[in-house]
Every structure is written in structure tokens, then in C-alpha cells.
Amino acid sequence: MTSEAKPDQMAYYDREKLGQVDLRPGGADWMDVPVNMRPGSFIYPAKEKHLQYFGLPNPRQWFPTDPDWKLPANWKEIIIEGMRERLSKYRSFQVFMDICVRCGACADKCHFFIGGGDPRNMPVLRAELLRSIYRREFTQAGKILGRLAGGRELTVDVIKEWFYYFYQCTECRRCSVFCPYGIDTAEITMMGRELLHLLGVNVNWIMEPVANCFRTGNHLGIQPHGLRDTLDFFADDIEEATGVRVEAPLNRKGAEVLFVTPSGDFLADPGTYTCMGYMCLFHEIGLDYTFSTYASDGGNFGLFTSHEAMKRLNAKIYAEARRLGVKWILGGECGHMWRVLNQYMDTMNGPADFLQVPTSPLTGTRFEHARSTKMIHITEFTADLIKHGKLNLDPSQNDHVRVTFHDSCNPARAMGIFEEPRYILRSVCNHFHEMPENTIREKTFCCGGGAGLGTDENMEMRLRGGMPRASAVRHVHEKHGVNHLAAMCAIDRATLSTVCEYWVPEVRVTGIHELVTNALVMKGQKKREVNLRLEPIGAQAEE
Amino acid sequence: MDEQLQAKRAEIVRAWVERTVEMYPADAAKFLLRVNDPFSNPVGTTIALELEFLFDALLRDVPPDEVVPRLDRVIQITSVQDVGSARAVSFVFALKEVIRRALAADRADAGLLRRCLEFEQRIDALALLAFDSCSRFLQRIADIRVREAKRRVWSLMRMLKVDWDHLPAEEEGAGG
Numbered sequence: 020m021t022s023e024a025k026p027d028q029m030a031y032y033d034r035e036k037l038g039q040v041d042l043r044p045g046g047a048d049w050m051d052v053p054v055n056m057r058p059g060s061f062i063y064p065a066k067e068k069h070l071q072y073f074g075l076p077n078p079r080q081w082f083p084t085d086p087d088w089k090l091p092a093n094w095k096e097i098i099i100e101g102m103r104e105r106l107s108k109y110r111s112f113q114v115f116m117d118i119c120v121r122c123g124a125c126a127d128k129c130h131f132f133i134g135g136g137d138p139r140n141m142p143v144l145r146a147e148l149l150r151s152i153y154r155r156e157f158t159q160a161g162k163i164l165g166r167l168a169g170g171r172e173l174t175v176d177v178i179k180e181w182f183y184y185f186y187q188c189t190e191c192r193r194c195s196v197f198c199p200y201g202i203d204t205a206e207i208t209m210m211g212r213e214l215l216h217l218l219g220v221n222v223n224w225i226m227e228p229v230a231n232c233f234r235t236g237n238h239l240g241i242q243p244h245g246l247r248d249t250l251d252f253f254a255d256d257i258e259e260a261t262g263v264r265v266e267a268p269l270n271r272k273g274a275e276v277l278f279v280t281p282s283g284d285f286l287a288d289p290g291t292y293t294c295m296g297y298m299c300l301f302h303e304i305g306l307d308y309t310f311s312t313y314a315s316d317g318g319n320f321g322l323f324t325s326h327e328a329m330k331r332l333n334a335k336i337y338a339e340a341r342r343l344g345v346k347w348i349l350g351g352e353c354g355h356m357w358r359v360l361n362q363y364m365d366t367m368n369g370p371a372d373f374l375q376v377p378t379s380p381l382t383g384t385r386f387e388h389a390r391s392t393k394m395i396h397i398t399e400f401t402a403d404l405i406k407h408g409k410l411n412l413d414p415s416q417n418d419h420v421r422v423t424f425h426d427s428c429n430p431a432r433a434m435g436i437f438e439e440p441r442y443i444l445r446s447v448c449n450h451f452h453e454m455p456e457n458t459i460r461e462k463t464f465c466c467g468g469g470a471g472l473g474t475d476e477n478m479e480m481r482l483r484g485g486m487p488r489a490s491a492v493r494h495v496h497e498k499h500g501v502n503h504l505a506a507m508c509a510i511d512r513a514t515l516s517t518v519c520e521y522w523v524p525e526v527r528v529t530g531i532h533e534l535v536t537n538a539l540v541m542k543g544q545k546k547r548e549v550n551l552r553l554e555p556i557g558a559q560a561e562e
Numbered sequence: 563m564d565e566q567l568q569a570k571r572a573e574i575v576r577a578w579v580e581r582t583v584e585m586y587p588a589d590a591a592k593f594l595l596r597v598n599d600p601f602s603n604p605v606g607t608t609i610a611l612e613l614e615f616l617f618d619a620l621l622r623d624v625p626p627d628e629v630v631p632r633l634d635r636v637i638q639i640t641s642v643q644d645v646g647s648a649r650a651v652s653f654v655f656a657l658k659e660v661i662r663r664a665l666a667a668d669r670a671d672a673g674l675l676r677r678c679l680e681f682e683q684r685i686d687a688l689a690l691l692a693f694d695s696c697s698r699f700l701q702r703i704a705d706i707r708v709r710e711a712k713r714r715v716w717s718l719m720r721m722l723k724v725d726w727d728h729l730p731a732e733e734e735g736a737g738g
Contacts, residue, residue: 057644127593127602134605135643136590252721288716455601475707482642482703490604516713520706521699522638 049139050151050171054180056083059479062186062472065226070219072230073328077219083182088175090218095173099156101217105210106157112210115202116153119146125194125204130465131187134486142194142204145184149211152177182220185211187480189472190323190355191428191465208470213325221324225471228320232332237282237316243270246312249285253295260553262545265302267310270343274309275380277340280351281318283509284530290512292551293352293530299551300401300532303541304381304409308349314339317356318509322363323471330367333359337368340393347377348394352530354469354508357396358433365391382407396430398507401535402439405446411540414449416547419560420534421450421501423492425515426463427508435461440507440531447538452499458491466506468514478517485518493523504528564621567681570664571621575614577660582609582636582653585645605639612636617657620684626691633688634695641699651692657685 024030067078079089091097106113125142127133132140139145147169154161155170164170171177190205198204215221228238235242241249250267258264268274278301284294301308314336321328340348350356374393377386384403386395404410424444430436437460444451458464467484495501504519504526506512516528537550550556567574583591583606594606612635619629640650661678668674712719 059644127597132590133603136586136594136605138587138589141589248721249717252717286715286717288713291717457599458601475710478703478707479642479644486639487601487604491601494601513710513713517706517710520709521702
């Protein structure tokens with residue numbers, strides 16, 4: 020085309036070149052391709068007030084597409100010293116930097132790579148973003164040979180690349196399952212994010228919940244009176260559906276059990292129905308329990324921030340257990356909460372010597388595996404109730420439900436909890452179908468929204484990342500008529516709803532305890548015609 | 563024409579799939595073409611399966627209502643790749659070049675050009691369906707974004723008795 024002509028003039032178009040559009044991306048080495056900040060793939064930066072509230076460095080206004088990110092003048096020194104400190108403090112970080120042989124076993128296991136095809140989302144290459152700096156700055160070979168030894172110089176573009184890609188990792192650890200050396204790639208992402216935090220490079224979707232949780236007890240910033248209203252409102256809906264009035268004890272000293280669940284269950288559809296499910300179950304079995312306003316979130320976005328942030332938020336749960344004088348702690352259907360609990364809580368804030376080993380007051384079962392943390396997962400508790408015949412269940416009330424189960428990454432890979440949720444689902448539903456073997460249990464595919472990525476500005480990225488999970492859901496939908504996807508994680512319930520709406524709109528998302536309560540025959544209930552969503556149930560729904 | 567294309571069907575479909583996958587960087591394209599398990603490689607296997615169906619559909623000149631659900635499977639993927647609408651539908655146009663190359667040896671055939679142009683009209687019709695499909699999926703993403711935002715504060719809105727009819731209606735039995 021010629022520069023003199025305008026687009027509405029034929030001369031503007033060079034007929035020779037018009038047909039030569041090449042849409043193929045270039046084939047340069049990844050180190051030579053600067054990061055392209057594509058809207059729809061990055062997350063908005065943290066607002067200043069949230070960093071200030073939590074005491075984090077360099078609060079300021081900036082945006083990922085700005086040329087100048089307003090980094091501290093000595094940003095390079097901060098990063099190098101930050102790496103040095105973490106290499107000496109965390110043996111795992113040092114080992115993970117050194118032992119990767121780039122065999123490629125992890126390369127095609129990441130949902131973002133599978134669904135989006137960006138090579139820098141291959142876990143090996145994402146780790147290489149950090150490892151290349153490690154080699155250059157901390158190994159003799161890298162210092163002398165530079166790029167020949169896989170090293171590269173630390174520049175502002177590297178920082179931008181880290182921000183872009185370490186916030187395209189959901190820390191789901193599927194790649195780690197396939198690594199012959201056991202490299203936990205999530206921990207590499209965690210280190211990358213910690214280093215970025217030292218410069219004030221972080222995202223609002225994580226920092227606002229962290230600040231909220233520190234201030235009010237939960238990520239959403241629900242204040243005590245708001246939580247009281249919410250639980251009472253749930254009790255009204257439960258009464259309308261079942262005819263039974265349930266209580267929701269809050270901050271009750273001397274209760275036997277402190278119940279902690281993700282705050283998404285208080286506000287977000289469909290998690291709210293899961294919360295109603297807990298309330299019905301506890302009422303039915305007469306559990307002596309309490310919710311708390313101070314510890315009103317089982318989720319811990321500190322995990323996606325830094326080890327200090329994770330510890331500070333997690334400590335609130337134990338502090339509240341001590342204040343209320345409970346005997347043990349029961350946790351709701353949350354995902355990453357269980358990674359914190361099972362793998363970090365005891366080291367950070369434990370042992371919880373002032374509590375007792377969780378023991379079911381209904382069955383007498385002692386949950387010995389939790390004798391240090393004193394906290395168990397609600398599916399362990401409920402499966403035990405069902406196994407001992409303590410619940411009156413009528414699975415036909417769920418006959419309109421053909422359900423499959425999504426193993427949430429953290430309960431699956433960080434605690435190996437596979438059987439209890441399946442046992443419950445088979446007990447409360449007559450139609451349960453598994454997804455293909457290489458997409459469930461320890462090989463489960465992430466929802467695409469974990470580790471603080473569940474926001475709306477990166478929706479296209481989440482939809483790409485959710486595609487592998489969705490294709491397995493679509494398979495069981497087409498093969499078995501599956502119309503419900505059960506998940507025991509608040510982030511799953513939120514983001515898989517979106518993933519399904521895009522890829523498999525015929526399938527809706529539900530929590531496990533929503534289905535438990537819909538099958539539960541409660542003492543004093545009226546004839547059950549609607550479920551907790553106030554929709555027709557069982558045979559009526561199928562007509 | 564149809565016989566000539568039928569004879570080279572396997573070659574054309576393979577080349578078309580390769581051209582389509584080239585929208586991805588080379589490392590990803592290798593993976594998308596190599597791995598055959600539909601759950602380990604849903605993008606690559608979907609593209610291979612559906613392009614084969616679409617080529618056969620073009621040969622048989624089947625009506626749009628049979629074509630659209632299968633075309634949707636591909637466009638549903640390309641619409642969320644952040645590559646822009648043009649690249650999301652570009653694979654349809656790529657078939658023209660693939661066919662011209664496949665039939666290059668037959669160019670002495672006097673009537674080939676006319677028959678080629680006739681067949682390309684079917685490809686153009688498919689391209690128009692692809693535009694439609696792409697805009698439907700982009701609209702679906704916009705609707706989902708609104709619904710997701712509202713779901714996040716569902717109980718709050720209900721307590722405030724906010725009228726939920728303002729939600730974009732979920733698509734009825736939408737394919738894809």
C-alpha cells in the first residue's frame with residue numbers, strides 16, 4: 020500500500036501484497052521475544068490502599084501496559100538480594116533451580132499451555148524465566164558463559180515477563196505430578212511472586228482480599244453484622260425449601276467445633292447453596308458448632324502472595340479457636356485452604372496443642388491424621404456420618420441430577436482426598452459418572468482461576484485454561500447426559516460456572532453439600548418439592 | 563472437481579490442519595499435531611477432527627444447520643485465543659490455498675480454474691458462517707462476564723431485592 024493514498028481509495032491497496040498476509044507467529048528464541056502484554060491475559064495491579072494496609076512496599080499507581088512501572092531505583096539489587104535470601108532460606112528453591120534437566124515431561128501438562136498454546140506457559144519454560152536469572156547471577160557457569168549456559172541479564176523486561184507469566188500460573192501443581200525429579204513448579208511461581216512483591220508489582224484481585232481478610236476476617240470484607248444478616252437470610256431460604264428453621268450460631272464461646280469455610284460461600288452463587296447445605300446438615304445432626312466473624316474465611320490469598328502473608332492470615336483461625344475455646348476445627352469446601360492447612364499451617368502456626376484431636380460427636384471416629392493441625396475437611400466428616408448410617412438420605416430427590424466430580428487441585432494433589440467426596444456423591448445421587456482417567460484425581464485439570472486468577476479482566480485467559488477441564492466435562496455430558504459438575508472449592512464453583520457457560524452450557528456447577536442437603540430427609544420437614552435453589556426436585560424436575 | 567478433491571482428501575485435510583495450527587507458535591504447533599489423546603490435547607484433536615468433517619461437508623455441499631455445530635467447535639477455541647477475529651476465522655480461507663497447491667499438478671486441465679472458483683464459493687459460504695459463529699462466541703463471553711460479576715454478589719443482591727431479570731438470559735441448549 021502507498022502512504023499517500025487513504026484507506027477509502029483503491030490506490031491505498033497494493034494488489035500484489037494484499038494476498039500476502041502471514042498470520043504465523045515468528046520463530047525466534049524465547050529469550051529474544053519481549054513479552055506482549057495482551058489485554059485479556061493480564062490482571063490489573065493492586066491499588067495503593069491495599070498495599071498500605073498490609074504494609075507492602077512501593078504502593079503507587081501504575082498499569083501493565085505503561086512503559087514505566089515506577090519501580091524503586093535500586094530494583095535490581097532488591098531482586099538479587101531477594102533471590103539470595105530465599106535460596107539460602109528455602110532448600111527446595113535452591114534444589115528446584117539446580118536439578119531441572121529440561122526433559123520436557125511437564126511441558127504439555129499445563130492447562131494454560133494445552134488450551135492456549137503459549138510456549139512460555141510450558142511449566143519448564145515458565146520456571147526458566149526465573150532460572151535463567153539464577154544461572155546468570157548465582158552460578159559460575161552462568162556468570163562466565165552467560166547465554167551459552169542458559170543465563171540472561173536481569174532487565175525491566177524480565178520483570179514484566181515475570182509479572183505476565185507468574186500470574187498465568189494457578190499453582191495447581193499438575194505439572195509436578197509428571198516431573199521425574201519432583202520439582203514443585205507452584206513453589207517456583209510462589210518465589211517469583213514473592214520477588215515481584217518486593218518491588219510492589221502485584222495484582223488487585225489478590226491484594227484486596229488479603230487486606231480485607233486482615234481487617235475484617237474474610238476476603239470479601241463482609242463485616243460482622245453483614246455476615247449475621249447473610250446467614251439469617253440463608254435460614255429463611257432453607258425454611259422455604261424444607262419447612263425447617265435452622266440456626267446459624269456465630270462467635271459462640273464454648274462451642275465444640277469452630278466451622279470455617281471460604282467467604283465465597285457467603286455471597287457468590289452457587290457457593291451460597293453449599294453454605295446452606297452445611298447449615299442444614301449441622302442442624303440435622305445437632306452439631307455443637309459456631310461460625311466466626313474474626314475467622315470468617317477458610318481461604319487464604321496470602322498463599323498467593325508470600326509466606327509472611329499466608330502465615331498472618333492463617334494465624335487468625337487458631338487465634339479464634341483459642342478465644343472461643345472450641346475443641347477442634349472443621350473446614351468447609353475450599354480448595355487452597357487445604358494446601359495451607361495440610362502442608363504449611365502446622366509449621367507456620369502450629370502445633371495447636373490447646374485443641375483436641377478432632378472426634379466426631381456422632382460416630383466417635385477420631386481423625387488421627389489431623390492430630391497435629393486439629394482441623395478436618397467436611398467431606399471426611401460427612402463421609403464418616405454416612406458410613407455409620409447417621410444420615411437419613413433419599414437420593415431419589417436428586418434424580419434429576421446426573422453428576423460428575425471435579426477433583427479440586429489442592430484437596431486432590433496437596434492432601435490426596437479422592438474417595439470421601441466420591442463416596443458422598445454416590446450416597447446422595449443415583450447417577451454419578453467419572454470423567455476420563457487422565458483428567459481426574461491427582462491428574463485433575465485446574466479450573467483456570469486458582470491462585471488469584473479468578474477475576475474478570477483476564478477472562479479469555481481463564482477460558483483457555485479451563486478448556487481441558489471443559490472438554491472432559493463435555494465428554495461425560497455427551498456420553499452419559501451429565502448435567503451437574505460437583506466441586507468442593509469456592510474458586511471452582513465460581514470459575515467453573517463460567518467455564519461451563521462458555522464450553523458446555525448444558526452443565527451447571529454445584530457444591531457437594533448442596534447435593535447432600537437436597538437428598539437429606541430432615542426431621543420435621545415438609546414434603547420436599549423444591550431444592551435449596553427453590554427449583555423443582557427429583558421426578559418433577561425431569562418431567 | 564469433487565472427484566479430484568476426493569482423491570486428494572487425506573493430503574488436503576492434513577495440510578489444512580497444519581496450516582490452521584500454524585496460528586500457534588512453533589513449539590505449541592508441534593504438540594498440537596503430535597498428541598492424539600483428546601483429553602491431553604483437546605485443541606489439536608478438535609481441530610483435526612472437525613476440519614476433516616468440514617472438508618467432507620464442503621464436498622457434499624451439506625446444509626448450514628449440519629455444518630454450524632461442528633464449525634462452532636473450532637471457532638469456540640479460536641475465539642478465546644486472543645488473536646483477533648481475523649485470525650480466529652482465517653483457517654477457513656487457508657483452505658483455498660491448500661486446495662490450489664494440491665491441484666497445482668493438474669493445472670493443464672482447461673476447466674480446472676472454473677471448477678476451482680465454483681468450489682471456492684462453498685468455502686466463502688463457510689467463511690460467512692465462521693464470521694457469524696465468531697461473533698456469537700464473542701457475545702457469549704461478554705454475557706458471561708456480566709453474569710459472573712452478578713453471581714459474585716448474588717446473596718447481597720437478593721437481600722436487597724434487586725431485580726434479577728436484568729441478567730442476560732442463558733442461551734438455550736447452545737451448542738459448542
